[in-house]
């Protein structure tokens with residue numbers, strides 16, 4: 101048969117489905133993802149697609165669905181999470197956060213961008229394969245997971261540990277990319293292939309107590325201030341991942357010959373340079389570039405003292421460290437002790453949370469396929485690899501050997517800054533054009549990856 105999907109109709113169906121998903125409150129905590137998972141299961145059953153619900157706790161359910169091709173081939177995993185972050189104040193929303201209102205060309209609700217949009221899109225891709233009875237190779241797997249917003253303890257982390265074979269695939273598509281970014285006068289679609297490592301740790305500095313009216317040098321608070329200041333100013337050596345190199349060079353090129361020259365210096369690990377000021381709202385900023393090329397530390401919390409006139413004998417502060425590939429927590433700790441100088445024996449370090457850098461290659465066939473597809477669907481657009489400074493569930497499936505990429509293409513209707521402001525924020529919404537583009541692009545990527553014959 102010939103397949104000429106009606107992309108407009110599929111876009112409308114995605115819009116309707118997203119609206120319904122947004123009406124199911126899966127705020128995490130507490131999560132209660134089973135309501136959304138049951139909804140999805142019903143939708144899949146209607147399409148006669150095999151599903152399975154897996155849960156560490158009944159209310160924290162995850163769903164897996166699979167479609168097997170007629171020929172042997174690669175396996176593609178369509179991954180998403182169905183939990184959402186809490187709403188701060190529903191009164192600040194133009195349409196209620198769990199209304200799923202379709203208004204002003206958008207679907208409104210908590211999770212519209214992060215990331216029930218992709219859950220709906222991935223369902224539609226699978227439904228399209230099934231409805232068109234596509235002859236394809238390999239396997240299409242859909243996973244809708246719980247608990248991403250609170251560390252995936254009931255979601256992807258647990259699934260990957262408990263049922264690795266059910267999630268193992270050659271490639272995965274997940275959140276974390278697909279935003280059109282204007283650099284110079286060209287639009288680039290971001291593809292996330294790598295996520296920085298994370299180490300949140302508490303530093304306890306010991307001193308001795310005393311009366312505030314008789315100062316002494318062993319004040320835990322002032323010693324901490326010294327260490328915090330030196331740590332915050334410290335520049336870790338550069339370590340450039342291939343995806344970051346590509347990002348900087350492509351962005352530099354788009355910004356003209358002068359910036360391209362700077363970009364070449366920026367990707368040189370042996371050279372440092374002072375970055376120029378970028379225009380406000382620019383997707384490329386000196387801070388972002390700095391965070392891409394090296395391990396960084398931000399001091400984020402501090403606690404010391406019980407009374408105005410008592411010198412504290414201990415001070416605790418928290419450092420948020422993000423690691424680039426090739427840099428270990430041990431090295432960060434060594435650096436911290438060096439920076440503490442004469443106070444280095446007065447410190448205790450306690451890990452709060454940690455995970456390693458996670459990445460997939462950008463010279464991979466599937467990555468190239470994402471690039472080709474979006475370029476064909478959005479004429480004039482380029483692509484740019486992006487290293488996330490945060491983390492997604494991709495890191496868990498990567499541990500199973502899956503090459504995972506963050507890509508959910510959005511229209512250019514909203515600019516990057518506005519869209520990013522809506523994530524985890526009031527009035528979260530997605531424009532209908534993005535859903536229409538998303539279903540078309542993701543379906544075409546999946547069809548090419550699995551060698552679907554029309």
Ligand SMILES: [Zn+2]
Pocket residue numbers: 181214215248275
């Ligand atoms: Zn998310």
